[in-house]
């Protein structure tokens with residue numbers, strides 16, 4: 001019998017209530033993820049890219065079963081985590097771990113490194129005897145290049161790069177098959193970003209780890225992933241081998257992301273600031289069933305794009321794009 005895919009995601013949808021602009025305004029929802037499918041095999045790496053607010057983080061919460069989808073399904077190693085009994089869900093969670101953007105925010109400042117890294121073992125792997133936990137923690141720290149001297153330190157006593165290594169060690173301690181990393185280097189100094197990215201590459205090679213890597217930074221995704229999925233307003237609009245997609249985009253949004261990195265960066269930072277001040281309003285130009293999600297911004301849009309919704313169609317080896325004019329965008 002063939003082994004099921006490590007991760008199989010089909011048409012997942014996740015909607016959130018919109019903040020009301022006025023008490024009398026009708027309640028609405030934003031579809032943060034609007035019907036995305038993806039597959040990931042053991043040892044594979046997939047980058048999820050797109051602008052701020054396109055649904056990358058929501059998608060990563062769905063695939064790690066931190067949230068259930070409103071529609072569609074997520075299967076991890078053949079199991080739907082949202083229907084599993086509690087003990088079976090625990091066993092499955094060991095196999096999928098997450099690394100977040102801000103290690104300062106995701107590591108408890110009152111806990112030692114030893115306790116932080118051991119935490120998933122206590123919660124998800126109660127079968128690992130207490131006496132063995134410290135050895136497992138030391139092994140996970142060694143895997144990220146930290147020695148036993150780190151065990152009794154607190155997060156504020158180490159550098160930003162080391163904090164992210166600790167977060168990665170915590171993700172590795174249950175010996176997962178898949179790590180989902182959500183912007184894991186964007187809070188780090190540029191000088192340490194490369195070290196952490198190389199650590200992900202190294203861990204993949206040594207442990208056969210599958211990696212789902214969320215980032216707004218195309219260069220970062222290019223460095224660490226073999227395949228990429230580009231999102232716009234909750235939709236997957238292009239997917240395929242990373243190098244092929246980023247060097248010769250088939251969707252106008254991929255081309256815009258690639259061409260306008262400084263502009264996108266500025267917008268990303270602006271929105272990140274706005275989010276801290278309160279949730280930014282979602283784009284007004286998109287309604288489900290209202291033609292192509294990208295058409296309002298698309299330099300290539302034609303009348304047809306307002307009448308029909310493009311679906312992902314093959315555009316090359318292992319590649320697909322959701323654009324009626326993909327072949328023209330590719331210049332072929």
Ligand SMILES: Nc1ncnc2c1ncn2[C@@H]1O[C@H](COP(=O)(O)OP(=O)(O)OP(=O)(O)O)[C@@H](O)[C@H]1O
Nearest residue numbers: 016030032051052053054055056057058059279282
């Ligand atoms: N818990 C939530 N409650 C309400 N709205 C949410 C929630 N999480 C996400 N959203 C909304 O869903 C949309 C997608 O957000 P998400 O954080 O998934 O995007 P993102 O691409 O990861 O953005 P960023 O790069 O800024 O993190 C946004 O409009 C956001 O405001």
